[in-house]
Amino acid sequence: MMLSDKPSAPRGPLEVSDVSRSSMTLSWLAPVSDGGAAVVAYVIERREHLSPTWTRVARVKPQTTVYTVGNLTERTDYQFRVYAENVEGVGPPLTLDVPVSPRRPSGEFRTVLNYRRIQRGAEPAPFPPPERSKH
Numbered sequence: 001m002m003l004s005d006k007p008s009a010p011r012g013p014l015e016v017s018d019v020s021r022s023s024m025t026l027s028w029l030a031p032v033s034d035g036g037a038a039v040v041a042y043v044i045e046r047r048e049h050l051s052p053t054w055t056r057v058a059r060v061k062p063q064t065t066v067y068t069v070g071n072l073t074e075r076t077d078y079q080f081r082v083y084a085e086n087v088e089g090v091g092p093p094l095t096l097d098v099p100v101s102p103r104r105p106s107g108e109f110r111t112v113l114n115y116r117r118i119q120r121g122a123e124p125a126p127f128p129p130p131e132r133s134k135h
Contacts, residue, residue, distance in 0.1 A: 003036065004035050004036035004037035004086065004087065004088050005035040005036060005088055006035050006086065006088045006089050006090060006091040007031045007033060007034045007035040007037075007039055007084040007085070007086050007090075007091040008031040008032050008033040008035070008084070008091050008092070009031060009083070009084065009091055009092045009093060009094045010028040010029060010030065010031050010042065010065075010082050010083070010084050010094040011028065011029035011030065011031060011032060011094070012028060012029070012094045013097070014026060014027075014028050014080060014081070014082060014094050014095065014096045014097075015027045015028070016080075016096065016100050018068065019100070019102060019103060020102060020103075020104075021074045021102055021103065021104055022070060022071065022072050022073070022074065022102055023068055023069060023070040023071075023072055023102065024068070024069055024072065024100060024102060025066060025067070025068045025069075026044065026066070026067050026068075026069060026080055026082065026096075027065060027066040027067075028042075028065050028082050028094055029065060030062075030065065030084070031084045031091065034084070034086060035086050035088055035091065037086040037087045037088060038062070038086060039062040039084045039085065039086050040062055040085055040086055040087065041059050041060060041061065041062060041084075041085045042059070042060050042062065042064065042065070042067075042082055042083065042084055042085065043056065043058075043059050043082070043083040043085055043090055044056070044057040044058045044059075044060065044067055044069070044080065044081075044082050045057060045080065045081050045082075045083075045093075046069060046078050046079065046080050046081075047078070047079050048076055048077065048078060048079075049076075049077035049078065049079055049099040054081070057069050057080075059085075072102040073102065074101075074102045074103060074104070075101055075102070075103070076101060076102070077099035077100065077101045078099060078100055078101065078102075079095070079096055079099050079100075080095070080096045080100075081093035081094060081095040081096065082094045
């Protein structure tokens with residue numbers, strides 16, 4: 001008779017890609033050990049950085065190792081974790097090492113960043129300085 005146990009944590013790192021104002025995509029790899037019983041799902045959770053409360057985002061099929069988390073708030077730091085689940089329950093989580101924050105695509109900031117680069121060493125002005133007259 002073969003005994004089964006909970007699976008090990010999904011293999012990492014837990015990667016983040018395709019970050020936008022309100023979503024980001026997480027990806028991970030299957031656990032090293034399924035605990036002797038097939039993985040039936042992955043459970044994805046999130047929390048705002050420093051919050052004690054984790055919220056379930058999704059429970060996805062075992063063949064799914066990429067998931068886009070939506071309904072995020074721009075400029076809010078989030079932490080994520082993913083568990084593998086089998087008939088014995090969920091194993092330990094794979095946790096994102098650092099908090100991440102949804103943001104605008106980088107192209108929307110290009111003008112501001114270029115302007116600040118010109119102003120190196122000075123406080124960035126909210127508008128370009130007025131032109132001086134040549135009297």
